[in-house]
Amino acid sequence: MTSGAGTLDEASEAYPRIQRRTLHDEVLERMRDMIIEGTLAPGQRINEGLIGAQLGVSRTPLREAIKTLASEGLVEIQPAKGAIVRKFSSADMRNILEVLKNLEQLGGRMACEIASDETIAAIRALHDAMMEQYSVRNRLEYFKLNQAIHSAIVAASGNDVLVEMHGTLQARIKRLRFIGNEGPEKWAGAVAEHETMIESLEKRDVEALMEVIRLHMDSTRLRVWDVL
Amino acid sequence: MTSGAGTLDEASEAYPRIQRRTLHDEVLERMRDMIIEGTLAPGQRINEGLIGAQLGVSRTPLREAIKTLASEGLVEIQPAKGAIVRKFSSADMRNILEVLKNLEQLGGRMACEIASDETIAAIRALHDAMMEQYSVRNRLEYFKLNQAIHSAIVAASGNDVLVEMHGTLQARIKRLRFIGNEGPEKWAGAVAEHETMIESLEKRDVEALMEVIRLHMDSTRLRVWDVL
DNA sequence: TATAATTATGCTGCATACAGAATACTTGCC
DNA sequence: GGCAAGTATTCTGTATGCAGCATAATTATA
Numbered sequence A, B: 001m002t003s004g005a006g007t008l009d010e011a012s013e014a015y016p017r018i019q020r021r022t023l024h025d026e027v028l029e030r031m032r033d034m035i036i037e038g039t040l041a042p043g044q045r046i047n048e049g050l051i052g053a054q055l056g057v058s059r060t061p062l063r064e065a066i067k068t069l070a071s072e073g074l075v076e077i078q079p080a081k082g083a084i085v086r087k088f089s090s091a092d093m094r095n096i097l098e099v100l101k102n103l104e105q106l107g108g109r110m111a112c113e114i115a116s117d118e119t120i121a122a123i124r125a126l127h128d129a130m131m132e133q134y135s136v137r138n139r140l141e142y143f144k145l146n147q148a149i150h151s152a153i154v155a156a157s158g159n160d161v162l163v164e165m166h167g168t169l170q171a172r173i174k175r176l177r178f179i180g181n182e183g184p185e186k187w188a189g190a191v192a193e194h195e196t197m198i199e200s201l202e203k204r205d206v207e208a209l210m211e212v213i214r215l216h217m218d219s220t221r222l223r224v225w226d227v228l
Numbered sequence C: 001t002a003t004a005a006t007t008a009t010g011c012t013g014c015a016t017a018c019a020g021a022a023t024a025c026t027t028g029c030c
Numbered sequence D: 001g002g003c004a005a006g007t008a009t010t011c012t013g014t015a016t017g018c019a020g021c022a023t024a025a026t027t028a029t030a
Helices: A003-014 A023-037 A048-055 A059-072 A090-114 A117-135 A139-155 A160-180 A184-203 A206-225 B003-014 B023-037 B048-055 B059-072 B090-114 B117-135 B139-155 B160-180 B184-203 B206-225
Strands: A075-078 A082-085 B075-078 B082-085
Touching: A023 A048, A023 A059, A023 A160, A048 A059, A059 A075, A059 A082, A059 A160, A059 B059, A090 A139, A090 A160, A090 A184, A090 A206, A090 B090, A090 B160, A117 A139, A117 A184, A139 A160, A139 A184, A160 A206, A160 B090, A160 B160, A184 A206, B023 B048, B023 B059, B023 B160, B048 B059, B059 B075, B059 B082, B059 B160, B090 B139, B090 B160, B090 B184, B090 B206, B117 B139, B117 B184, B139 B160, B139 B184, B160 B206, B184 B206
Parallel strands: none
Antiparallel strands: A075 A082, B075 B082
């Protein structure tokens, strides 16, 4: 190692390398959004030529993105027929939520142990912002913050792999969750659970946190039930 | 639904639709194996032209497979530079095993509750076969059965999503685990833990099973430690 | 001889071309 | 009019071509 290396490391910390974005990445992100927003509805076939033209991209990077989406479980590929946006059965939903519950519990447990006060305060800030959006009934922003909180708790575990797995599963049910929270009474219930979650985390009360995560996930299943 | 539908369903159950295998699938499988076997070593750059020629395939399906591998976390893509086989740090290892432990515990817990006696007997059979390979020191076959047992326990939970997540993570550390079990004393330790696992499952003793899975995963970390 | 600048090569990212399968359409027949 | 067979069209799967970036090789310079 020469003396130059140190300087380079310092620089790379201050100015993180900007990573080139390929069309693959761009398309991938766009299509994820389209699925979550419902522009691409569950069960719908994905016409490569059409979507490609729509996004102004050739079929090559688009197909690569589709393969990634398939790996993430958001679309299903039927050879020689094409890809369709994946439809989740109630059994799928139950399975996803069961695993998600466990992952969040693991994340929560670790967060209680190792998260700094600042980290927890940041999560509280997200929660407050969410409540703000709730009070003005801005459902979209509320929803985004809601998701962000769940992610933040898991992230506070410091376990990247956990974050990744959680993110994958969360993406699968994102849309259903969004539709599911439609009724006001359902919405209120979710808000109350969230309040308890934050409090437990602040107190670093693992038992209480485990319980409320369990409750939150189980009631999510009920909230989403009639959507599928 | 017409009367014909019933016949079709029956037929499709008896003779499951053969699914066309695309080059993408084929290449994907091959490359996974190559990574696990070490033909593609961690950190090694993947030359598309080279591998393509080697497999007798054009770059298109190969690139698609690489994108999938990246999504599975087995390779890393650096835009305009290419893909490299992912290198796992000891922190990565710890994170993966932590999540894997939790997933297997969840699977084990559910298996104790809902698995049929036949299912458990089948797992016992796998275990016996594994012990057979152990006694003749056939490390490769032993290893495959070992992995199969872990997968089977998780599969006995009946939760597809859990199986999928478990499989993804298991794939990431497959190679390290294989190398890690090299010393005879390490090997023996793992075998003993497995024996306890099966017994706990047969007794449907959840607590004992949770404990041995915890032990098994933690000691796996130690066994693998010096490999990286 | 070591280093910097410059050229040359190789490889990736993307677009396009083509073959074959799947689907939609049309025509003929009952 | 409804169904079957045959034809046409669309779309996927794969290969290939080309531009641009990254790296290796080469030359120039101190």
